[in-house]
Amino acid sequence: xxxxxxxxxxxxxxxxxxxxxxxxxxxxLSTDFxxxxxxxxxxxxxxxxxxxxxxxxxIQNEEMExxxxxxxxxxxxxxxxxxx
Amino acid sequence: xxxxxxxxGLGVVAPNGIGVAAFREAIKNGISGIRYEEQLAALxxxxxxxxxxxxxxxxxxxxxxxxxxxxxxxxxxIYGVMxxxxxxxxxxxxLLQEASPDWDSGTVFGTxxxxxDKFREAVYKLDELQVRxxxxxxxxxxxxxxxxxxxxxxxxxxxxxTTNSSACTTGAESLLMAYERVKYGHAKxxxxxxxxxxxxxIWGGFDAMKVSTFRHNDxxxxxxxxxxxxxxxxxxxxxxxxxxxxxxxxxxxxxxxIYAEVLGGNINSGGQRNGGSMTAPNSEAVQRCITDALIQxxxxxxxxxxxxxxxxxxxxxxxEVKNWSAALGRSGxxxxxxxxxxxxxxxCLGASGSIELVAAVLQLKEGFIFxxxxxxxxxxxxxxxVAPERIPRQLLYKDLHLVAKxxxxxxxxxxxxxxxxxxxx
Numbered sequence: 019x020x021x022x023x024x025x026x027x028x029x030x031x032x033x034x035x036x037x038x039x040x041x042x043x044x045x046x047l048s049t050d051f052x053x054x055x056x057x058x059x060x061x062x063x064x065x066x067x068x069x070x071x072x073x074x075x076x077i078q079n080e081e082m083e084x085x086x087x088x089x090x091x092x093x094x095x096x097x098x099x100x101x102x
Numbered sequence: 103x104x105x106x107x108x109x110x111g112l113g114v115v116a117p118n119g120i121g122v123a124a125f126r127e128a129i130k131n132g133i134s135g136i137r138y139e140e141q142l143a144a145l146x147x148x149x150x151x152x153x154x155x156x157x158x159x160x161x162x163x164x165x166x167x168x169x170x171x172x173x174x175x176x177x178x179x180i181y182g183v184m185x186x187x188x189x190x191x192x193x194x195x196x197l198l199q200e201a202s203p204d205w206d207s208g209t210v211f212g213t214x215x216x217x218x219d220k221f222r223e224a225v226y227k228l229d230e231l232q233v234r235x236x237x238x239x240x241x242x243x244x245x246x247x248x249x250x251x252x253x254x255x256x257x258x259x260x261x262x263x264t265t266n267s268s269a270c271t272t273g274a275e276s277l278l279m280a281y282e283r284v285k286y287g288h289a290k291x292x293x294x295x296x297x298x299x300x301x302x303x304i305w306g307g308f309d310a311m312k313v314s315t316f317r318h319n320d321x322x323x324x325x326x327x328x329x330x331x332x333x334x335x336x337x338x339x340x341x342x343x344x345x346x347x348x349x350x351x352x353x354x355x356x357x358x359x360i361y362a363e364v365l366g367g368n369i370n371s372g373g374q375r376n377g378g379s380m381t382a383p384n385s386e387a388v389q390r391c392i393t394d395a396l397i398q399x400x401x402x403x404x405x406x407x408x409x410x411x412x413x414x415x416x417x418x419x420x421x422e423v424k425n426w427s428a429a430l431g432r433s434g435x436x437x438x439x440x441x442x443x444x445x446x447x448x449x450c451l452g453a454s455g456s457i458e459l460v461a462a463v464l465q466l467k468e469g470f471i472f473x474x475x476x477x478x479x480x481x482x483x484x485x486x487x488v489a490p491e492r493i494p495r496q497l498l499y500k501d502l503h504l505v506a507k508x509x510x511x512x513x514x515x516x517x518x519x520x521x522x523x524x525x526x527x
Contacts, residue, residue, distance in 0.1 A: 034169040060238045061169070067235055 019099065021047065024092050031068045035061045050087045062086075073099060107284045108524055110358040111193025111346030113185035113295070114460045117153030117339050117447045120161065121188060122460070128446070129461050129472040130497050134323035135447045136337050142309075145302050149314035151322040153339030153448035154300045155181060165256075173239045176217030181342035181453070182249040182297030183256065186211060189293060189344035190257055194358055198258050206352075208261030208289050209250050210279045211344070212272035212296035214452030216265075217244040218303040249297050261289040269511030270412070272296045273343060273455020274367070274519050280347045281364045290352045295344030298453035305338040311381075313416060314338055326449070327476040328413040328442035329423070329484050329493060336414050339448030343456030345463065360524045361467045365399035365504075367519040368392075378514040382418070385425050391516040392429035392508065399520035401504055403430040406438045406520075408471060408500075410462040410507040413442035414449050420483035422510075427487040435489040439500070445475045455509035459519065462507045466523050471498040 029045050036042040037056035041049065051057045051065065066082050069075075069091065075098040077085065085091050112122050117135025119125030128135070135153045143150040157180070162171060165184050174180055186209070190197075198204060220243040224236050242248055247265040254263035262283060268275050273296035280292035298304065308314045315335035318325030326337040353360055370391045372384025396403055409426060413419050423440070427433045443458045444450075450457050465471055473496050480490055508518040 034172055062238075064173075064238050067237060 019096060021092065024095065025088060027072065028088060028091060031072060032057065032065055035065055045088060047089045047092070048087065052086065069095065075099065104285050105287055106350035107281050107347055107364045108350050108353050109345050109361040109364065109463055110348045110353050111189040111191070111195070112361060112460050112463060113188030113192060113344040114342070114457055115155045115157070115181040115185045116341045116343070116450070116457050117155055120155055120157065122192065122464070125460070126464055129443065129464070130470060132446060132473040132475045132497070134326070134475065135339070136322045136325050138319065138322050142302055142305070147302065147306070147309045148312070148316035149309050149335070149337065150319040151325045151337055152300070152305060153337060153341070153450065155341045173237070174243065175220040175223060176243040176248060176299065177219065177301065177340065178213055178216050178297040178299040178342070179243060179249050179252055181340070182211060182213070182295065183252050185297070185342035185344040186253045186293055186295055187256060189295070189346045193346040193348070194356065195346070200258070203258045203260030205260035206290035207257070207259050207292070208283065209253050209259055209263055209293040210266055210276045210283070211250040211253055211293065212266040212268070212276040212452060213246060213249055214267060214269055214272060214298055215304060216246055216248050216299065218299050219301065220244050222303050253293065257293070261292070267452070268515045269513055270449070270451055270454055271509045271511035271515045271517045272452040273457070273459060274507060274509035274517035275369055276456065277345060277347070277364065277459060277519055278367045278369055278517060281366070284347050284349050291346060291348045293344060293346055294456070295342060296453050296456040297342035298340050298451040300340035304340070304451070308336065308338055315415070324476050326415050326445050328415040328445050329419050329474065329480055330415070330477040331479040331481045333415040333419060333481070335416055337448035339450035339454070341447070341450050341453050341457055343453060343458070343460040345456070345459060360526050361463045363522045363524045365401060365520045365522050366395065367517065368395035368398055369517045370394070371516065372514040374514045380514070381512055382514070383510050383516065384514055385421060387514065388422070388425040388510065388516055389429040391518045392426065392506070395506070395518035395520055401520060403432060406430060406504050406506050407502045408439045408441070408465065408505045410458055410505060411440060411442050412508055412510045414444055420481055423484045423487050433487045435492065437488040437492045439471050439498070440488060440493050441472060441474050443472070445477065455517070458509070459507055462505050462521060466502050466505050466521055469499055469501050471500055473497050
């Protein structure tokens, strides 16, 4: 999946969780979920569940731990999609 | 020197009215909030009627953000947050956006059981080996203190934030716990209240116990019949009530509107002895609760103008009236006025005490007695203690000075609250 498509789709997924809507509008590969978007850390599991549902994949605990920014999310999702 | 404690804000989400204005109109006009429940019928309940606040999504928007609306399945938390925030705003208190919490304000906001629909969803996922898919709110929506935690965050409360639970006594107990905290100077303001979920997963146990009526599925509005000879059980209800308690000093300083003064009250238990059990009250304990409430409040039995009873529409109503009569030493035409809000909204379980207290406070402040509905055939055992004209079937306008409100709950627990009119120019 290309970067622009993924970022656009991820923006919609994280929208309800992001407390900083300005940072959300500027979302890029380097955006950090907690530090930039101000997502409550407890909600990171909800983001992961929504990503799993969107792409019909399963993300493991170790992957979840490092899925803290857009770049990591894209790497994990792309890897999973290629396995399919 | 202890603080005098007054009520400066009200909020309510009831089956017959959402918000104080709608609720006031409904109770004055004897409007029933009981409806036929298709879901209960589909699940083969004996009792297929219930009381559920008629909420629409748009009403939730002022209270919850998009994420909360996406995740919230706990109806009791929704009702409690709406009622609690209404009471806060009604008291003229601001929603602070500051970083520092309001150290002087807290809440005791009770519930019987919380988030049963969320719990059900979580249990199904667990059994399907999907524990990882519960999401982040399975705990916060099902912990008993979910409601006080939600309110604490929304209002920025920095004093005690807790949830009490004592079955159907919960609401009256929450008010007395909040009262003590303000009385003894531990807080300036405490939000008291209680809430109860809607629906089959909270009401099913009562259906199984056969305490819910099965005789009125075809006439829902006539189903909840406290004090009636044809009463045949509770109609389950749901919702939330909230009352903002504040030291008189703080209320006067803020120039707040004062609804009533909390003179005091009593909480006790019958110990499941002498006729008391897990599900039935020990009459001696009920009478003691009432007499001790009067002593604690410093008022005489003959001064009580109105009783807002627990009166659930089971066979226990006559016993309750007998206990009031014995405790107050009053009967016949000398019995105080008596009314039962459950005739209009059913038995809202953990929320009942708080919703009924909101009704009691409105009557005291505004000088009316809401009509008892569905008791045109008063039970003869009740008429032994109370003259029929003391159980108004029509709206009465009366200047009221003292109101007694009691709630009783499973576990043989009791609470009685004494409220006094606060004259304000």
